Amino acid sequence: MKSLLTYVNGESFFHRLHPLTKLAWAVAACVACFASGSLPFVAAMVILCILIAVFGGIFSEALSVLKFFGVVAAILFVLQIVFVRSGIVVISLGGFSVTDEGLLAAFFVSLRTVGSLAPLSLMIMFTPTTALSAALTDNLRVPYKYTFIVTAALRFIPTFTDEMDHIVQAQISRGHAIDGKNPVKRFFGILPMSIPLLVSSVRRIDQMAISLETRGFGLGVRSTYKKQSFKAGDFIALAFVALILVLGIAL
Amino acid sequence: MIEIDNLTFQYNNSDRPALKDICLHVEKGGFTGIIGPSGAGKSTLTYCINGVVPHYLTGDFYGSVRVCGLDTVDNGCMVLSRHVGSVFQDPESQIVTSVVEDEIAFGLENFNTPYDEMEKRITESLEMADISHLRHRDTAGLSGGQKQRVAIATAIALRPEVLVLDEPTSELDPEGSASIFETLSRLNHEYGMTIVIVEQKVMLLSKHSKRLIVMQDGRIVLDGMTREVLRHSEKLVELGINCPRVVELAGKLSKNGLYQGDCPTDVDEAYTMVTDILRRQK
Amino acid sequence: MIQVDGLSFSYSKKLPSILSEVSFNIQKGEFVALIGQNGAGKTTLLKQLNGLLKPTRGSVKICGMDTRTHRTSLLARHIGYLFQNPDHQIFCETVGSEIEFGLKNILQDEDIINERIKEISALLSLGDKLDKSPFSLSRGERQRVALASVVALKPDILVLDEPTTGQDYRECMEIMDIVKGLNDSGTTVIMVSHDMEVVAEYARRTIVLRGGTVAADGATPDIFRKTDILSSSNLRPPQIVELALKFEDGFHTVVTAEDMYCEIARRCGK
Numbered sequence A: 001m002k003s004l005l006t007y008v009n010g011e012s013f014f015h016r017l018h019p020l021t022k023l024a025w026a027v028a029a030c031v032a033c034f035a036s037g038s039l040p041f042v043a044a045m046v047i048l049c050i051l052i053a054v055f056g057g058i059f060s061e062a063l064s065v066l067k068f069f070g071v072v073a074a075i076l077f078v079l080q081i082v083f084v085r086s087g088i089v090v091i092s093l094g095g096f097s098v099t100d101e102g103l104l105a106a107f108f109v110s111l112r113t114v115g116s117l118a119p120l121s122l123m124i125m126f127t128p129t130t131a132l133s134a135a136l137t138d139n140l141r142v143p144y145k146y147t148f149i150v151t152a153a154l155r156f157i158p159t160f161t162d163e164m165d166h167i168v169q170a171q172i173s174r175g176h177a178i179d180g181k182n183p184v185k186r187f188f189g190i191l192p193m194s195i196p197l198l199v200s201s202v203r204r205i206d207q208m209a210i211s212l213e214t215r216g217f218g219l220g221v222r223s224t225y226k227k228q229s230f231k232a233g234d235f236i237a238l239a240f241v242a243l244i245l246v247l248g249i250a251l
Numbered sequence B: 001m002i003e004i005d006n007l008t009f010q011y012n013n014s015d016r017p018a019l020k021d022i023c024l025h026v027e028k029g030g031f032t033g034i035i036g037p038s039g040a041g042k043s044t045l046t047y048c049i050n051g052v053v054p055h056y057l058t059g060d061f062y063g064s065v066r067v068c069g070l071d072t073v074d075n076g077c078m079v080l081s082r083h084v085g086s087v088f089q090d091p092e093s094q095i096v097t098s099v100v101e102d103e104i105a106f107g108l109e110n111f112n113t114p115y116d117e118m119e120k121r122i123t124e125s126l127e128m129a130d131i132s133h134l135r136h137r138d139t140a141g142l143s144g145g146q147k148q149r150v151a152i153a154t155a156i157a158l159r160p161e162v163l164v165l166d167e168p169t170s171e172l173d174p175e176g177s178a179s180i181f182e183t184l185s186r187l188n189h190e191y192g193m194t195i196v197i198v199e200q201k202v203m204l205l206s207k208h209s210k211r212l213i214v215m216q217d218g219r220i221v222l223d224g225m226t227r228e229v230l231r232h233s234e235k236l237v238e239l240g241i242n243c244p245r246v247v248e249l250a251g252k253l254s255k256n257g258l259y260q261g262d263c264p265t266d267v268d269e270a271y272t273m274v275t276d277i278l279r280r281q282k
Numbered sequence C: 001m002i003q004v005d006g007l008s009f010s011y012s013k014k015l016p017s018i019l020s021e022v023s024f025n026i027q028k029g030e031f032v033a034l035i036g037q038n039g040a041g042k043t044t045l046l047k048q049l050n051g052l053l054k055p056t057r058g059s060v061k062i063c064g065m066d067t068r069t070h071r072t073s074l075l076a077r078h079i080g081y082l083f084q085n086p087d088h089q090i091f092c093e094t095v096g097s098e099i100e101f102g103l104k105n106i107l108q109d110e111d112i113i114n115e116r117i118k119e120i121s122a123l124l125s126l127g128d129k130l131d132k133s134p135f136s137l138s139r140g141e142r143q144r145v146a147l148a149s150v151v152a153l154k155p156d157i158l159v160l161d162e163p164t165t166g167q168d169y170r171e172c173m174e175i176m177d178i179v180k181g182l183n184d185s186g187t188t189v190i191m192v193s194h195d196m197e198v199v200a201e202y203a204r205r206t207i208v209l210r211g212g213t214v215a216a217d218g219a220t221p222d223i224f225r226k227t228d229i230l231s232s233s234n235l236r237p238p239q240i241v242e243l244a245l246k247f248e249d250g251f252h253t254v255v256t257a258e259d260m261y262c263e264i265a266r267r268c269g270k
């Protein structure tokens, strides 16, 4: 969960690609998965993501992300089964029936969700936030202020998840029964805990603003330390990305 | 280097001044410690030196603060940040990027430093803060002490003449705190950097600082050479300040007529004191 | 009261052990300090005590209850845990409701609850702040509120993770004196601290944790005289002990300025 949206250090081919190449891939893969009506294509995209994670040397980190997507997919799966009512009834439990079309649709939707979100998450795991913001500012002329907000937000995600862990543990320790078995109870027990998280976040952000102020942030023209250029690998990768986009729309 | 004259400051949303009639002159190359109970105005004083007050945190500002010849009212934080490096209490909220070298580059980029110069400064400041080996590490995975060193490296990359630190060791263990102080002493001795530091750990501070300032309720109540200030043990206890235990011991001994001499400030001096007392008795 | 037996723990199978073969017993009414450098596993060990973390091997028993079979929220009646950062604990609108929050989890009767709130707020000198928002208080006061909400449950055991960090000396003494008062009235206290002066002044027993194992365990004055163990754990004895060790006899069991003063006065025949 912690590494859901954080950079994982490494030296692989994917790490070295230009941030915009990776961004293009994330967007294209997402669009392709949604545009495609073909189950095999979407399944292939999911497998491709797993292969990329393995060859990029971040498989163990990606696994925890996959777990998270697994939960999302499972929820969608159940919803689809419940709501799709046409087709042949496969299982029937009391007044409640599951159809073959429902199953297929459920499978497709959950796979499609994973297939479209995983590339984005992979991109973030392969790209240092500063490199991404530099690329957006230098190549796409997005004002630095906006890219900075995104990079800073990404940088604080692990801090916040850690903090949330502490808060929940602190409440359990004083007898707040949110460590029970019932997930609904657990969810509503955890909800008010967003207040301490909010308070400490506001404090952090205030402190961060002061720190930025003393480091010349927002002065105007900036230079870039990690200027990246497009290399041969990027062009090959981009060609591949275009192919995926075309396939996704065609199939 | 730092000239504060008759400074009174009151935050906008506050009903009483956080600083009252402060006069403080700090020489180039000094190592000045600031101690005092919480709410005394220590952090506010550091904000006045790096220009956060009155530019970012606003309020009623009377008197004058000049740092490296620059008036802090006329010159914003940005201009001052080339002269004053700042390190704060919580290392977590000072780090904005995910890789150590990017973090140091961040400030340099803001000042539009050319690439070659950046490369040189990053290497240099990592070395000065003793963390060259962390250059390519992930910032999220560092320990508190390492993060605090990154914050120091980040500040000194802009080559400031003054380094202002606000309780930089509060989250660290004794060894981690001591090694931060050793790094600061080195910056002070080898590079002549002027150091101003707010710290609760009086015993550690007194080992390194040349000058000690005690604040209470917005005022400077004691100011002098570290050893001189520490000798006012009664005053320190009255202010609720943690004075070194050997000072406390000497206080107890002299109160009960067992000792009349100068108050010791470290273990060696205390040893001399105790052996004298015991010898005299024999 | 607390039995830790052959406790080993790692955060996941792939990660190395953070605690290995830790064993100790703590009796009712003891005041124990747990010291060691950052990353030695102190917090991890404390979380084992109230079941926030469960042993990978070995066992932890609190008042006879195995932490593996009892939920943390139930153990909370017996063991109170004060986290390092009070802001992780506080979230109610007023100080009063903050103290009430934990109580409501274990008590039903309104009158008893109100009685308890009064008692605890008096004990921690928060009586005049019950209607205030905890977020408007100073860090030292917030720490007291957090402590109040834990102590309100009247636990037999109180676990404190660096209770004095980020506070000035006076606030630190206030917290420690409250804890000492609780200990005097029978509460067992286990405290992690980086401040050796605080350890010297309050803890009767000290456990040194080094790299996830117990490096030393004994009476505080004896532990502070094991300079080799301390230095290999990146620790230094308090100033008075450093002074005492300069003398041939090491001044026996002296650890605080008060001890030292009494001993000198005695030797001077006073």
Ligand SMILES: Nc1ncnc2c1ncn2[C@@H]1O[C@H](COP(=O)(O)OP(=O)(O)O)[C@@H](O)[C@H]1O
Pocket (backbone or CB within 6 Å): B011, B012, B013, B014, B018, B036, B037, B038, B039, B040, B041, B042, B043, B044, B045, B057
């Ligand atoms: N941003 C702020 N707005 C209003 N009042 C503040 C602010 N920061 C500090 N203060 C007040 O100024 C006084 C001095 O605070 P501070 O400088 O933080 O003290 P110290 O660092 O010595 O603990 C306190 O009374 C505090 O409440």
Ligand SMILES: Nc1ncnc2c1ncn2[C@@H]1O[C@H](COP(=O)(O)OP(=O)(O)O)[C@@H](O)[C@H]1O
Pocket (backbone or CB within 6 Å): C011, C018, C036, C037, C038, C039, C040, C041, C042, C043, C044, C045
């Ligand atoms: N949630 C966690 N997951 C994995 N490793 C952890 C976690 N929490 C702590 N650790 C590791 O366990 C070790 C001991 O940490 P901790 O118990 O917090 O030490 P201490 O409190 O003595 O400073 C450290 O090396 C730390 O990196």
Ligand SMILES: [Mg+2]
Pocket (backbone or CB within 6 Å): B042, B043, B044, B166
């Ligand atoms: Mg402060």
Ligand SMILES: [Mg+2]
Pocket (backbone or CB within 6 Å): C042, C043, C044
């Ligand atoms: Mg800890």
